[in-house]
Amino acid sequence: MARDGTSPKWRRRKEARPAEIVDAALDAFAERGFAATRLEDVAERAGISKGTLYLYFRSKEELFKAVIQQAMVPNLALAEERLAISTGTTRELLLEVVGGFLGSVAGAKLSAIPKLIIGEANNFPEVAEFYTREVAGRGMRIIAAILKRGMDRGEVRPLDPSLAAPIIAGPLLLLVLWKNVLEPYAKQTIDAEEYMRTYADILLNGVLQRPAPKEG
Amino acid sequence: MARDGTSPKWRRRKEARPAEIVDAALDAFAERGFAATRLEDVAERAGISKGTLYLYFRSKEELFKAVIQQAMVPNLALAEERLAISTGTTRELLLEVVGGFLGSVAGAKLSAIPKLIIGEANNFPEVAEFYTREVAGRGMRIIAAILKRGMDRGEVRPLDPSLAAPIIAGPLLLLVLWKNVLEPYAKQTIDAEEYMRTYADILLNGVLQRPAPKEG
């Protein structure tokens, strides 16, 4: 029985399944919200039967939690590391972080998470707390750290970093939500890249020290 | 005023009912989301019986639509009028509009709407479209109009107003959502007034023409 090196179709499945299911669930939840999603739909999307779900997740709620975690956690570490290494100017740093952000918005998958959190936070206090601390909080702290570093280097105007951080994050959140929620119902589209350029323009202008305006 | 025999209190009641119900529904929906809210809870909050709801709204979905409309429509006209009359500088105008916004965030009631829309847009295309057009869209157009006016007057740097508008709105959205969704699960609070001050500082700096830097 399977004496050779080929792994049986099945075994491999066993390991991939949880991720496949979470993926399918993210899609389904993103489309209809947590409550309105039938587990049977998730199963169908994942190409399995309803019962099989329960081999991997104890309940719909557990599945939801898994969706949130699987989607967010890896992504955050990334951003943090990027920051730690960097040596450039604040301008460069901000553009880099924000550029990375743009990338994830395009890779639509996980950009549906905020929408889910917003809709269900009150029904999943645990998840809400986790998200607040580990995602929103961490994100804010990263931005605040950049600002502080910038102020230390004299590049950034004196500001309260913990207040400025969410202000910087705001337009990004709006973009994500727009793309995920309202754009399908709008007549016009926002071009993400143009948006980000304008955003960088405005925000950097708003935040950075005026560049020694040589005489107007 | 009750010239006839009928109890006026009662009469007024009858007319107020729909609004009372919508109010109760907004509360309930804001707390648990549309799907997770039981009509019985709404009824209880409104001090009526489950059956009575159906005398005023044909279904849960109709009630939802009413909630969205009742909450938003009046508020928008207000902002628009404010704009039309205004004669001040762009700085003043923006601060005024944005200040009005701060007021509505404090009057928490309708600030829960965005959260609802975000969670349920896909399940209520009609509502989503309405909201996109009449609320989000109109809001953007107001801001864009201010910017354009500012550019015409030479107060605002040259920018694409339709791109800049959502960027200006972003931090406001974030504040609303933070207050309504995550703050209960966070260790720290954002002081709305401080936040708005910093916001004005950054955004105005980012958007307005540099004030004639005299020479360094």
Next chain:
Amino acid sequence: MARDGTSPKWRRRKEARPAEIVDAALDAFAERGFAATRLEDVAERAGISKGTLYLYFRSKEELFKAVIQQAMVPNLALAEERLAISTGTTRELLLEVVGGFLGSVAGAKLSAIPKLIIGEANNFPEVAEFYTREVAGRGMRIIAAILKRGMDRGEVRPLDPSLAAPIIAGPLLLLVLWKNVLEPYAKQTIDAEEYMRTYADILLNGVLQRPAPKEG
């Protein structure tokens, strides 16, 4: 409306419902056991819909508990009172109590309870404890009291009443179970009255003082 004395079909229902449901449930449980009974069957027997059950009982388990209690409690008080009043000989007393028992066996309804308890005790510790204390225990204590009284009056041979009581109860339990469980699958029937006569004969002989053996 309903100004006259007739009570609306409905109101009256409301009050009778719980008992009707418990009745239907007892039948169903008696037939198939707790686990194998579908709530839908209970509903059907009670002439109501599945959902209506839940207006009166919070869960299948609650219904089960209600069945046990409704069936047993009233019956026990009766037996106890009968005892308290009595003034006859032990023979008369035992025959009376035991006769009452025969009556309840005929009125099959509640005679299915022991069967239910036996099958589900381990799954309903609460119920088991209640039954042990309030039904089995109380029954034993009644019998033991009769015996003790009999010994005090010199009518009953010296015996440990708390051991003798279950021995006296045993044949009664067997009869109930036989009638409820195995008889449908047996070729012969036990005639309950004959059985009780023989029972009285044997047990009284076994328990009472020998009738003045004329000089032995």
Next chain:
Amino acid sequence: MARDGTSPKWRRRKEARPAEIVDAALDAFAERGFAATRLEDVAERAGISKGTLYLYFRSKEELFKAVIQQAMVPNLALAEERLAISTGTTRELLLEVVGGFLGSVAGAKLSAIPKLIIGEANNFPEVAEFYTREVAGRGMRIIAAILKRGMDRGEVRPLDPSLAAPIIAGPLLLLVLWKNVLEPYAKQTIDAEEYMRTYADILLNGVLQRPAPKEG
């Protein structure tokens, strides 16, 4: 002893399996009842996998039947033989049979069977019939035979043996059920040996000819 290459332990295992499974099943059924027992639990107790069960039993029901049969059949033949050989007085004979019974109660295993039968008889007509005929019926017939023999020998008072038999069996059934069902939920314990002594005392007194009442 393992002279060849095949592991004998393994071999023996294979043959013992059915019995082991039935054993595990008896335990599980005794604890939770037939319906509430998951086959997975049985498998776990037996130290095998869920699928393996199906190599030995075609369904849960088949397993149940096997449990009943394996538990009862051998035990009955024993009692019958004991009777056939015996030559003592009725008193001795009864005490002997009943003593054997006491032994089996102690060896708890199969004493859970009555409980199972009582709970599931209606769901397993076949089993119920088998049990009625081969266990209950046979048991009754053994006792009846003893009584008849006793009457023939003038040791037993004239009685209808087929009515007296269940009366004699009743207290034994009660003991078994008490031990298996309610005792865990009671504050007091019944000492089985004392119980049996009192039982013998009462029943023999009730059944046997009065011991030569010296001319009364």
Next chain:
DNA sequence: CATGAATGAGTGTTCATTCAT
């Protein structure tokens, strides 16, 4: 108009049974 008892379609969850390995 108002009530709340009644309904039943819908969904999460369990578990006996199957079957590819």
Next chain:
DNA sequence: TATGAATGAACACTCATTCAT
């Protein structure tokens, strides 16, 4: 033989909706 992943029928329970009062 043995495994355990996969299945899907079955059932408890919920809740929007109806309607007799």
